[in-house]
Amino acid sequence: MTAETFFLTASDGEKIAVHRWAPDKPVRTVLQISHGMAEFAMRYDQFAREAAAQGIEVFAADHRGHGETAGTLNRLGYLADKNGFDRVMLDQKELTDEIRRRLHGMPVFLFAHSFGSFIGQYYIENHGNLLSGCVLCGTRGPDPVMTILGKFAADCVCAANGRKKPSPLLTQLSFGTYNAKIDAPSSPNAWLSRDEKEVEKYDASPWTGFTCTAGFFQDLTSGLLKIHKQANLDRIPRDLPVFLIAGDHDPVGGYGKTVEKLCSMYRNRGIAAEIKLYPGARHELLNETCRDEVSSDIRGWIDQILSSTAAPAGSR
Numbered sequence: 606m607t608a609e610t611f612f613l614t615a616s617d618g619e620k621i622a623v624h625r626w627a628p629d630k631p632v633r634t635v636l637q638i639s640h641g642m643a644e645f646a647m648r649y650d651q652f653a654r655e656a657a658a659q660g661i662e663v664f665a666a667d668h669r670g671h672g673e674t675a676g677t678l679n680r681l682g683y684l685a686d687k688n689g690f691d692r693v694m695l696d697q698k699e700l701t702d703e704i705r706r707r708l709h710g711m712p713v714f715l716f717a718h719s720f721g722s723f724i725g726q727y728y729i730e731n732h733g734n735l736l737s738g739c740v741l742c743g744t745r746g747p748d749p750v751m752t753i754l755g756k757f758a759a760d761c762v763c764a765a766n767g768r769k770k771p772s773p774l775l776t777q778l779s780f781g782t783y784n785a786k787i788d789a790p791s792s793p794n795a796w797l798s799r800d801e802k803e804v805e806k807y808d809a810s811p812w813t814g815f816t817c818t819a820g821f822f823q824d825l826t827s828g829l830l831k832i833h834k835q836a837n838l839d840r841i842p843r844d845l846p847v848f849l850i851a852g853d854h855d856p857v858g859g860y861g862k863t864v865e866k867l868c869s870m871y872r873n874r875g876i877a878a879e880i881k882l883y884p885g886a887r888h889e890l891l892n893e894t895c896r897d898e899v900s901s902d903i904r905g906w907i908d909q910i911l912s913s914t915a916a917p918a919g920s921r
Contacts, residue, residue: 606657608650610673613666613703615696622646622673623700626653626663634712634737634911635704638665639697639728641719641743641889642825643682644813645672652891655900661907662708666700668693668721670821672812682817683769689820690828694727701735712737714907719743719857719888720825726832726867729847730840738846738910740903743888745858746867747833755779756826759819768820775822783856796856796887803892838870847871847878848906850899852886879906 607627612620624646636656640646646665653663667674669692670683685692697715704713715736717725722744729739755778762772783796790796792804794814807813831837841847849868851858858864861882871878881902883895890899 606654608654613700615699617692619669619696620674621669621696621700622667623703624650624653624665624667626650626657628657628660628662630660632662632708632711633660634662634714634907635708636661636663636907637697637701637704637713637715638663639715639717639721639724640665640668640671641721642821643671643815643817644807647672648813649891652900656904659904661904662711664700664704666696668724669696670817678811678815681812681815682771682821684821684824686768689824690724690727690831694724694731697724697728698732698735701732705735712911714910715739716903717741717744718891723825723828723832727828727837729842729845730832730837733840733842733845736845738848738907740848740850740906741867742850742890743855743857744849744851744864744867746863746865746870748859748863749830749833752826752829755822756830759823759826762819763823766819768823769818771816772819772822773816775819776816779822786854786856786860797889798887798892799885799894800892803889807892833867833870838874841871841874841876843875845876846906846910847876848903849878849880850890850902851882852888852890852893853882854885855888857888 606629610624613623615621638649646667649665656663675681713736715725722741725741784790787795791801792808794804794807798804849864851864853861868878868880886893886895
């Protein structure tokens with residue numbers, strides 16, 4: 606297995622850090638990773654190495670305001686001056702274009718987690734024809750009242766303090782109740798995983814769990830209002846397989862409820878959507894105590910698509 610990092614120049618000139626894991630054996634397919642909020646792509650190193658051992662080439666970009674794309678700690682948590690949610694989605698599309706240029710004709714699957722899964726939902730609404738399948742992990746379905754309230758709060762903070770200042774207030778409003786169903790949580794981030802060592806690593810790194818800017822929350826809530834609009838949902842290719850996975854103790858997805866709602870919305874449009882909720886699991890399934898089961902399920906689902914009559918990427 607060969608691992609490398611390179612920088613992809615986005616269409617607006619931003620340098621996007623991309624991490625690549627290439628198998629030593631012949632490549633069967635490609636997995637593109639869209640990571641979550643306040644983390645970075647190299648947190649998926651073990652998952653990517655396991656995939657590469659199975660002949661899956663993996664690419665994972667650090668989003669704007671994250672990881673090596675941000676480059677320095679003082680640039681963390683800010684996406685763009687305008688339309689940050691759309692810009693990050695376009696970065697993912699441009700990475701897919703680069704993958705297809707390098708590995709012409711190879712099927713591309715998208716694995717998208719948390720904030721990255723909201724980007725993933727928007728991606729398949731706009732460019733789903735480029736993919737052979739999409740895994741949405743730790744995602745959520747529509748919760749319009751809370752999203753509208755969150756957008757209003759973000760707009761107010763941006764108007765008062767500007768978009769580029771980190772916002773502890775918006776962070777508290779967004780995540781302050783996430784430990785509510787955990788008895789004696791050992792960390793404010795206990796909702797991420799039952800594996801306390803993984804939570805400790807998250808808490809200890811300045812590159813994870815940082816406070817995002819008011820502009821980030823404004824971009825996020827704007828995006829959440831878009832991705833569940835009927836007209837956008839109707840643009841998802843009907844033959845695109847989608848696999849929704851979440852812990853049933855994950856507050857992001859309403860403890861599974863809004864994930865199930867999203868799955869129903871997809872199925873009602875004729876999309877081949879599957880869902881699996883992991884009992885007792887929290888938000889970061891790939892850092893959970895059931896991580897091996899989750900990784901195996903993802904690879905098994907990809908293998909199922911590859912062995913079926915599903916159209917290869919770009920032929921829809």
